Amino acid sequence: MPAAAKVARIAAKVVLIGLAAIALIVGVTWSFLQTRRGGELVRRLALPRVNAAIAGEIQLGRFAFGGDRLTFDDVVVTDPEGRPALRVARIDIAFSPLALLRRRVDIKRIDIRRPELALIQEPRGLNLARALAPRSSAAANGATSEPEAGPGRGGLAVDVRALRVNDGVIDYRAPADGDDDSGHLNITELAIRAIEAVSSARSMTGGGVAPASRSRRTASRSPRSIAMDSAV
DSSP states (O other), X not given: OHHHHHXXXXXXXXXXXXXXXXXXXXXXXXXXXXXXXXXXXXXHHHHHHXXXXXXXXXXXXXXXXXXXXXXXXXXXXXXXXXOEEEEEEEEEEEEOGGGGGGTEEEXXXXXXXXXXXXXXXXXXXXXXXXXXXXXXXXXXHSSXXXXXXXXXXXXXXXXXXXXXXEEEEEEEEOOBTTBTTTTEEEEEEEEEEEXXXXXXXXXXXXXOOOOOSSEEEEEXXXXXXXXXXXXX
């Protein structure tokens, strides 16, 4: 029995040393990811994989990880023809890392600064939707389609507590019979404030907001509130 007790003590020490080593590796990795070099490494590794999965292309000037915050600078989304459909100066996302352990994406705040949308409605669909469509679906039929959820597939719960959009611009065109000026809508100085804007058990969903001409519209239903200010 003394031998068994000795083996148990040695095994316990080995386990503790192993856990300490894992904690050290996780801590060093977590700290490294928060550096400029760590953010650049994530950008170089993740961006090609994202672009390989969509029909269009996403360009990202800089990515930064702050532990509980993600920052994306100089974001450009181009459609399959290479035309810019979306430009964003900066996207800041504050979230709870611990909530991920409970299969919940708890986003405390999303700040979107100076988004510029150049939307074109074509027979093949909206250029931004085609840009973000899965590459396989776009190659198969040239149309936008959503992947079907597999039977019994679980999803992450997503909560967005606050959304803020500043200095937005939307330029929408729906050319008809070769006339580029027909069906043209331009919205500038777009600002959106939303509290508890999104809450979904499986995926993130959102609602459309009608443009206002130098006016302010607020729609509230506890605990959700959305306010928008824009110029047409």
